[in-house]
Amino acid sequence: MIEVIEVSKSFNVGKVNQFDAVSRVSCRIMPGELTILKGPSGSGKTTLMTLIGCMARPSSGRIVLSGIGAGSLFGQDPDAAIEITSLPERFLTGIRRSAFGFIFQQFNLVRGISVLENVMLPAYPTGVNHKVLRERALTLLETFNIARHAQAQVGLLSGGEMQRVAIARALINDPSVIIADEPTAHLDSRLSREFMALVEGFKKGGKTVLIASHDPIVYDSSLADQVVEMRDGALVDGSLP
Amino acid sequence: MIMHPGVLALITGSLLTSAMILYAGWYGVRILRNWDLSSGSELQLALEKRTYLISTLLSYALGFELVSLFLFVFTADRLHLLFSGAMCAAGTLNANGFGYPLLILKLVNFLFAGIWLIVNHADNQGYDYPLIRFKYLLLVPLVPWSLLEFSYLFAYFSGLHADVITSCCGSLFSLERPGIAGDLVSLPVKPMRLAFFGTLGATLASGLFSWRSGKGFYPFSILSLATLLVSLASLVSFLCLYIYQLPSHHCPFCILQGEYHYLGYPIYATLLGGGLAGMGTGFLHPWRRRGSLQLVIPKLQRRLAGVAISLFALFLVIAAYQMVFSPFRLGE
Amino acid sequence: MTPSLQRHLNILDFALSSLWRRKGKNLSLLAVYTLIIFIIASIVFFTQALKREAGLVLQDAPDLVVQRMVAGRHDPIPVSYATAIAAIRGVSEVTPRYWGYYYDPVTGANFTLVAADDPQLKPEAIAIGSGVARTSRISIGDFLPLKDLKGSPVLFSVQKIFPSASELVAADLIQLRQEDFLRLFDFPSGRATDLAVSAGNPAELETIAAKIVHDFPDTRPILKSEMLRTYDSVFDWRSGLVLVVLAVAVLSFIIFAWDKATGLSAEEKKEIGILKSIGWETTDVLLLKSFEGIVISLSAFLAGVSLGYLHVFFFSVSLFEHALKGWSVLYPEFKLTPVIDPYLICLLFLLSVGPYIAATVVPSWLAATVDPDAAMRS
Ligand SMILES: Nc1ncnc2c1ncn2[C@@H]1O[C@H](COP(=O)(O)OP(=O)(O)OP(=O)(O)O)[C@@H](O)[C@H]1O
Ligand SMILES: [Mg+2]
Numbered sequence: 001m002i003e004v005i006e007v008s009k010s011f012n013v014g015k016v017n018q019f020d021a022v023s024r025v026s027c028r029i030m031p032g033e034l035t036i037l038k039g040p041s042g043s044g045k046t047t048l049m050t051l052i053g054c055m056a057r058p059s060s061g062r063i064v065l066s067g068i069g070a071g072s073l074f075g076q077d078p079d080a081a082i083e084i085t086s087l088p089e090r091f092l093t094g095i096r097r098s099a100f101g102f103i104f105q106q107f108n109l110v111r112g113i114s115v116l117e118n119v120m121l122p123a124y125p126t127g128v129n130h131k132v133l134r135e136r137a138l139t140l141l142e143t144f145n146i147a148r149h150a151q152a153q154v155g156l157l158s159g160g161e162m163q164r165v166a167i168a169r170a171l172i173n174d175p176s177v178i179i180a181d182e183p184t185a186h187l188d189s190r191l192s193r194e195f196m197a198l199v200e201g202f203k204k205g206g207k208t209v210l211i212a213s214h215d216p217i218v219y220d221s222s223l224a225d226q227v228v229e230m231r232d233g234a235l236v237d238g239s240l241p
Numbered sequence: 242m243i244m245h246p247g248v249l250a251l252i253t254g255s256l257l258t259s260a261m262i263l264y265a266g267w268y269g270v271r272i273l274r275n276w277d278l279s280s281g282s283e284l285q286l287a288l289e290k291r292t293y294l295i296s297t298l299l300s301y302a303l304g305f306e307l308v309s310l311f312l313f314v315f316t317a318d319r320l321h322l323l324f325s326g327a328m329c330a331a332g333t334l335n336a337n338g339f340g341y342p343l344l345i346l347k348l349v350n351f352l353f354a355g356i357w358l359i360v361n362h363a364d365n366q367g368y369d370y371p372l373i374r375f376k377y378l379l380l381v382p383l384v385p386w387s388l389l390e391f392s393y394l395f396a397y398f399s400g401l402h403a404d405v406i407t408s409c410c411g412s413l414f415s416l417e418r419p420g421i422a423g424d425l426v427s428l429p430v431k432p433m434r435l436a437f438f439g440t441l442g443a444t445l446a447s448g449l450f451s452w453r454s455g456k457g458f459y460p461f462s463i464l465s466l467a468t469l470l471v472s473l474a475s476l477v478s479f480l481c482l483y484i485y486q487l488p489s490h491h492c493p494f495c496i497l498q499g500e501y502h503y504l505g506y507p508i509y510a511t512l513l514g515g516g517l518a519g520m521g522t523g524f525l526h527p528w529r530r531r532g533s534l535q536l537v538i539p540k541l542q543r544r545l546a547g548v549a550i551s552l553f554a555l556f557l558v559i560a561a562y563q564m565v566f567s568p569f570r571l572g573e
Numbered sequence: 574m575t576p577s578l579q580r581h582l583n584i585l586d587f588a589l590s591s592l593w594r595r596k597g598k599n600l601s602l603l604a605v606y607t608l609i610i611f612i613i614a615s616i617v618f619f620t621q622a623l624k625r626e627a628g629l630v631l632q633d634a635p636d637l638v639v640q641r642m643v644a645g646r647h648d649p650i651p652v653s654y655a656t657a658i659a660a661i662r663g664v665s666e667v668t669p670r671y672w673g674y675y676y677d678p679v680t681g682a683n684f685t686l687v688a689a690d691d692p693q694l695k696p697e698a699i700a701i702g703s704g705v706a707r708t709s710r711i712s713i714g715d716f717l718p719l720k721d722l723k724g725s726p727v728l729f730s731v732q733k734i735f736p737s738a739s740e741l742v743a744a745d746l747i748q749l750r751q752e753d754f755l756r757l758f759d760f761p762s763g764r765a766t767d768l769a770v771s772a773g774n775p776a777e778l779e780t781i782a783a784k785i786v787h788d789f790p791d792t793r794p795i796l797k798s799e800m801l802r803t804y805d806s807v808f809d810w811r812s813g814l815v816l817v818v819l820a821v822a823v824l825s826f827i828i829f830a831w832d833k834a835t836g837l838s839a840e841e842k843k844e845i846g847i848l849k850s851i852g853w854e855t856t857d858v859l860l861l862k863s864f865e866g867i868v869i870s871l872s873a874f875l876a877g878v879s880l881g882y883l884h885v886f887f888f889s890v891s892l893f894e895h896a897l898k899g900w901s902v903l904y905p906e907f908k909l910t911p912v913i914d915p916y917l918i919c920l921l922f923l924l925s926v927g928p929y930i931a932a933t934v935v936p937s938w939l940a941a942t943v944d945p946d947a948a949m950r951s
Contacts, residue, residue: 013283050946055850057281074368075536086278089289090854091368093945097852108847108948111840112594121848124583125857127576133583169851181949246617247916250923257931290942293855297934305927312923315916323802 002029002052002068002177002208007061009047021047023233024061029210030225031067031176034203037212038219039230045212046181048230052210053100053179054084054092061085068099068176068208097126101170103180107162109154109169115141116150119169126173133172140168144198160191167198177208184215192217199223243323247316248398251309258305259391261298266384268295269377278370292373295380296361302387303354307513310347314494320401330494339397346390352517353383359521363541367533375528430479437475441557444468448519448550455539458522458546465519465549472512472556480560486569507559515552518545584857588864595841603873609823610877610925611884615892617917618885625912631801635668635769637778638795639785649764654789658770661784663777669765671754675719675747680708684747688754696750700733704744717747722759729753770794823924827932843948845940850948855941862937870926878921886911 009022022044029035029052037045050056052063062085071080073094084092109118119137128136141147144164149157154165163183170178184192192215200223202209213219219227229236268291277285317330317340324336334340357379364372444464451461472480476493484496484504497505522542529538574582592599639658641650655667671688684705694700699717711717711731718726729749754760770785772778782794845858853861884890 009281046946046949050949055946055949056944057286059281074533086281087368088365088370090365090856093852093854096945102850104850104949108850110844110847113590117590121587122851122853124587125580125853127578127580127583129574129579130583130586173852246924247920250920250927254923254927257927261931261934290855293859293942294935294938297859297938301930301934308919308923312919315919319916 001031001066002210003062003064003066004028004048004052005062005064007048007051007058007063009044009051009056010059013059021233022051022058025230025233025235027228027235029208031208032203032206033225034199034209034211034221034223035226035228036219036221036224037210037228037230038214039236040214043230044233045230047233049179049181049210049212053102053177054087054096057087057092058085065095065099068095070095070099073098097122097173099175099177101173101175101178103163103166103170103178103183105182105185107166107186109162109165111155112153114151115146115154115157115165118154118165119172122169123172137168137172140171141165144168159186160194163187163191163195175207177210178202180209180211180213182213182215183211184213184218189217196221196223243320243398243401245316245320247312247319251313251316251394252398254305254309255391255394258302258309259387262302262384262387265295265298265302266380269380273374273377276370276373278373296358296365299354299357299361299380303351303358306347306351306354310344310351311497313344313347314497318494318498323401329492331492333401337397337400339393339400343390343393343397346386346393350383350386350390351513352520353379353386355517356521356524357383359517359541359545360524363525363528363534363538366537366541367531369533371531371533372528379524433475433478436471437480437560440464440468440471441553444519445550445553445557448546448553451522452543452546452550455543458526458542461546461549462520462523462526465516465522465553468519468553469512469516472560476508480563483563483567483569486567504559504563508556511552511556511559515549515556518552519549521545522549580857581860584860585864588861588868591844591861592865592868598838599869603869603876606869606873606925606929607877607880610873610921611880613823613924614878614881614921615884615890617921618881619890621914621917622885622910622912625910628801631797634797634800635771636775636797637770637772637782638670639768639770639789640793640795641767641789641791642793643791649761650767650792652763652765654792655765655768657788658768658785661781661788663772663774663781664770665773666771668769670767670769671751671760672766673754673758677709677719682708683745685745686747686749686754686757688751689748690751691748694748694750695730695732697727697729697753698732698749699729700735700746700748701731702735702744702746705747706731706734719757721757727757823928827928842940842943846943846945846948849943849945858941859937862933862941866929866933866937870929874922874925877925878918882911882913 004025004027006024006026007022008020008024010018010020012018025044025048037048039045047056051058062083064081064083066081067079069078070082072078073091074080074082076082082095084095087095110121116134116137119140120133123133123136138147138150141150144167146161146164146168149161149165154162157165163186184195187195196217199209199211199221203223211218218224268288272288272291275284275288314330317333321329321333324332334344357376360372360376360379364370364376444461444467447457447461447464451457473493477491481491481493481496484501485492494505495501496508497503522545525538525542525545528534529542531538639650639654641648641654650669652669655669658664659667673686675684675686676682677684682705689700691700701711701717705717706712709717713731713734715731716728717731718728720726735746749757755762770781772781778796782796785792785794848858848861849855884892
């Protein structure tokens with residue numbers, strides 16, 4: 001479970017351009033569920049996801065993760081509750097690597113290297129054997145039907161293929177939570193529906209999924225267990241069940 | 242000033258290192274003053290980023306300190322030709338009053354930087370920066386020491402003047418310079434030998450005890466330092482004599498040469514490494530109950546103790562081998 | 574294999590592939606860097622070799638030379654001093670030496686004329702160094718005219734040319750018989766250029782020298798060891814000056830490297846942002862950057878040092894020829910004996926890799942501490 005308690009994130013504190021991107025947000029993301037963050041552009045969805053995904057630290061408030069297998073980093077039970085609010089970067093990264101998989105709006109693939117290498121990239125620093133890693137990446141590429149492009153340069157792929165590479169990459173460390181920021185923004189409606197089918201697969205596999213989107217195909221989907229709406233950095237009243 | 246490339250390399254290197262340490266120290270103080278882990282403020286995040294830079298700088302400084310320790314000795318050895326009466330590095334170091342103190346400064350800075358990196362390594366394992374204050378307090382004295390080292394280095398080399406042919410007469414009348422290292426040489430051999438085997442034995446025993454029981458790291462680290470110092474003194478006072486097989490050649494530097502099978506390298510590597518690892522255990526000891534380090538420090542301490550005793554044991558084997566198998570016998 | 578080692582290997586692997594991906598930029602960096610190391614290495618190797626050669630020359634020099642000084646200038650020494658010096662305890666032999674310089678207006682070169690006690694040398698015959706033979710374009714059997722004090726030329730037949738093995742020192746040498754030497758220069762009779770003194774026990778040389786100054790206050794004894802020392806420091810001084818000039822070059826290289834490293838292209842920045850967002854930690858990126866630096870500086874170092882080595886020992890420093898020719902018209906065509914000195918290699922390593930590390934540490938850190946969420950917003 002991911003518990004967000006009164007979390008705020010401000011940029012440029014103390015300067016004229018101080019900006020509260022997220023202010024006093026509280027919510028809960030239950031394991032195995034699909035949670036959707038919706039809201040207009042600039043409402044703070046991405047910022048909130050970076051906080052939950054251990055990419056950035058909140059200015060105030062607390063975030064507690066439990067049952068995601070990060071406890072072992074702290075010499076505790078793997079599923080113990082861990083407060084990530086003020087952890088050093090190397091621990092945040094450790095958690096992020098083991099527990100979270102990210103799918104970005106722009107796919108964020110590294111150009112100039114092959115599809116296969118892109119998929120393997122997140123696991124390099126974990127010290128997995130190169131061969132083992134390769135096998136794992138190839139299996140993932142097969143699952144998403146892009147194994148035949150394994151050696152291709154990513155720049156040459158179509159949008160849908162790029163996204164599937166990005167998804168394979170997100171899964172390489174076998175995370176328990178998948179975070180996707182506007183995953184369908186660059187896809188047409190057919191591909192968007194295909195994406196939702198993949199999400200269904202994640203849910204079946206017991207993964208927790210968090211998606212930020214203002215695409216109705218996503219937030220009106222019957223798969224959603226919880227839709228959280230944001231506006232101007234805060235939750236819209238009554239958006240939490 | 243002598244324009245030897247080695248001198249230039251040492252001065253440049255030392256200047257760069259001092260600058261790095263000064264920079265690290267400056268941010269160390271800022272970290273000490275402004276650190277607030279519970280805050281997610283931008284200042285705090287920026288300071289946390291700085292810690293990466295500081296530990297990188299310190300590891301380079303440690304590396305340079307180690308390399309330059311040897312480079313310094315070698316350059317001194319190369320320069321001995323320039324000073325009448327100097328037979329090797331020992332003579333060059335004696336050419337003015339800064340040589341030997343500089344060597345000691347280098348040694349101190351090496352140990353300092355090494356210990357800092359050990360503490361830093363432990364700190365990085367804790368999820369709440371448990372040793373951050375201690376670590377940066379430890380950094381503060383390193384700054385003046387390293388600046389001192391640079392100024393000594395500069396003073397030493399700029400005070401070196403080759404005894405070249407002058408217009409009025411040869412230089413040979415610039416008589417024998419007073420010795421500084423002479424005191425070490427004249428230490429009585431018998432008590433020295435006793436002290437040598439005594440401290441080394443005690444250190445090994447205490448290290449073994451600490452390694453097995455996870456206790457007694459304070460005495461072990463003090464003994465490690467003692468072993469380092471006593472062994473260095475013994476090297477000058479009597480160990481070298483066995484290696485050179487000469488009754489009066491006390492130079493601790495010639496053992497680095499090929500004529501003596503580069504024996505100096507394993508000797509100094511084991512001694513410095515052992516001393517550093519051993520002392521490190523003591524610096525970690527006060528923090529072994531810190532929440533986030535409860536599991537880390539005891540493990541690290543035992544590993545360090547293991548390293549220290551193996552290195553010291555190796556040193557003991559080398560020294561004893563020389564003493565037993567050298568055809569040379571010290572007159573009692 | 575431990576995960577920690579595997580992590581290093583994985584990151585090294587990626588470092589190599591990203592260096593290769595940006596080969597244009599990295600190769601130009603490598604080329605400049607190699608060039609600088611090449612020049613530094615050439616200078617360091619060359620001075621070292623010169624020192625060695627000078628040491629070889631001095632090996633045959635007498636242990637102690639006694640000169641006479643008049644008004645602070647070197648003056649021919651009365652041969653009669655020799656007997657008195659020979660009487661000093663510990664002195665085994667005293668030999669008067671006759672030598673001097675001769676400026677040849679035709680070639681503009683300075684020859685060193687030495688009176689030899691070689692009995693094979695015929696009257697009015699000379700043995701010359703290969704440099705002399707080359708500049709004056711003469712060979713065995715030819716005649717070399719040398720002007721005497723009054724300006725009238727004296728013809729000497731070339732009887733022998735020294736082999737060029739010891740070229741560096743013997744290049745400008747002309748050997749002739751003692752009586753020819755004395756006649757040519759109208760040398761004051763009963764005087765010699767200086768006295769060579771040898772001692773049975775070299776340890777006594779300093780005492781002997783002290784005694785000589787005491788007995789003959791107008792003389793200056795010079796020990797071989799002092800000579801070595803002087804040579805050494807002169808060579809060091811010269812190469813040191815050049816190195817200081819080069820330091821400026823290195824400095825500009827540092828700025829260049831700094832610029833290359835800080836001016837990360839937008840693409841590179843984005844790439845690091847992606848790495849950080851997908852689970853690389855600052856330490857991992859620092860490791861990546863230092864691997865890149867190690868690969869670049871190590872290859873530049875190896876290439877620069879080997880090229881410098883070849884240049885000095887196999888191509889006779891041909892690129893510096895013009896600069897060095899200024900030292901003397903009789904620029905010898907020498908081959909230096911190749912020696913590998915580990916000390917110099919270490920020194921060069923420090924001189925070349927140190928500044929690079931110092932120049933890149935801050936830029937690498939800046940690159941490595943990009944916020945991981947930056948990639949979410951690009
Ligand atoms: N580093 C930063 N410095 C200053 N302001 C920032 C920074 N990052 C984000 N913001 C601001 O925070 C606000 C929220 O941004 P965020 O990206 O979270 O919105 P979003 O809901 O994801 O919007 P979109 O749907 O367009 O992606 C924006 O107005 C943005 O300008
Ligand atoms: Mg967004």
